Ligand SMILES: Nc1ncnc2c1ncn2[C@@H]1O[C@H](COP(=O)(O)OP(=O)(O)O)[C@@H](O)[C@H]1O
């Protein structure tokens with residue numbers, strides 16, 4: 001599935017097997033989007049929260 | 058049928074893999090976004106979303122820890138427990154606990170203000186390693202080679218008004234090959250052990266900064282130290298990281314609480330997600 005980056009307009013490819021909660025990174029501007037809902041042929045995304053001081057393992 | 062709930066804030070390769078594996082094994086799996094949860098002092102165990110046992114996979118240390126407090130308060134079993142999360146998420150506490158339990162670990166010094174950090178570095182001499190006490194993926198982990206680098210580090214810390222940036226963690230620079238070792242421990246089993254080689258022009262071996270993984274042989278000495286480290290922090294599903302000191306041998310430098318295993322699973326034959334599922338099923342009836 002294809003979607004347009006809200007920040008820079010680049011084309012985002014959403015893999016078929018992607019799931020709600022997954023992060024899609026824009027190949028052009030690097031913005032991270034989180035998938036908030038997904039059906040057969042629609043996908044809703046919002047800008048993912050940024051990684052703060054205490055992230056990571 | 059056992060119901061396992063995976064709590065996440067960003068769904069990575071690992072969470073998807075575990076989720077699929079639980080279902081393939083015939084158990085029920087739910088994925089819950091930790092960012093969407095609300096608790097109150099009356100919250101109770103009857104909330105069916107959480108199933109019989111919870112796998113805590115939230116990446117943010119603070120969010121994960123506080124969610125675990127709430128879930129445990131409701132009487133739900135959480136892997137890893139809040140006390141393990143507390144220890145592993147904080148490098149200062151980890152170092153103290155490892156030392157206290159006789160696990161070989163690098164010599165580490167702590168300071169609690171800019172002035173004492175400056176004095177401390179002068180006394181220790183260079184090179185030395187500085188790390189944020191909370192955080193990962195190699196972020197903020199630097200080698201300080203001389204006094205001018207020390208001053209730069211202090212400056213940048215002062216610009217940050219996070220209270221944790223006032224706590225300084227200095228470690229001796231370990232003379233090691235250009236790799237470290239990551240062992241994945243589940244309960245009392247070591248399911249994977251890999252070398253992580255640092256990429257060119259990079260000193261840290263984290264996969265997040267380009268580290269390359271290769272299978273590592275699990276020697277009996279390595280096994281003993283890894284299990285000792287895992288028991289020291291309280292046990293569960295953990296990633297124990299070690300360095301090979303040219304003279305002292307294995308030194309444990311950290312224990313990871315929501316272990317990433319994408320790198321390890323690409324080179325290890327063992328079924329890491331499967332072993333996690335088995336462990337969760339076992340723990341759900343304890
Ligand atoms: N004392 C040290 N001596 C030599 N290399 C180190 C030392 N401490 C850390 N490193 C290197 O830096 C990497 C990141 O350090 P680590 O303590 O694991 O922090 P993080 O939690 O960010 O992964 C390690 O995997 C290792 O390659």
Ligand SMILES: [Mg+2]
Pocket residue numbers: 057194195263298311
């Ligand atoms: Mg590490």
Ligand SMILES: [Zn+2]
Pocket residue numbers: 005006007008009010026027028029030031
């Ligand atoms: Zn973009």
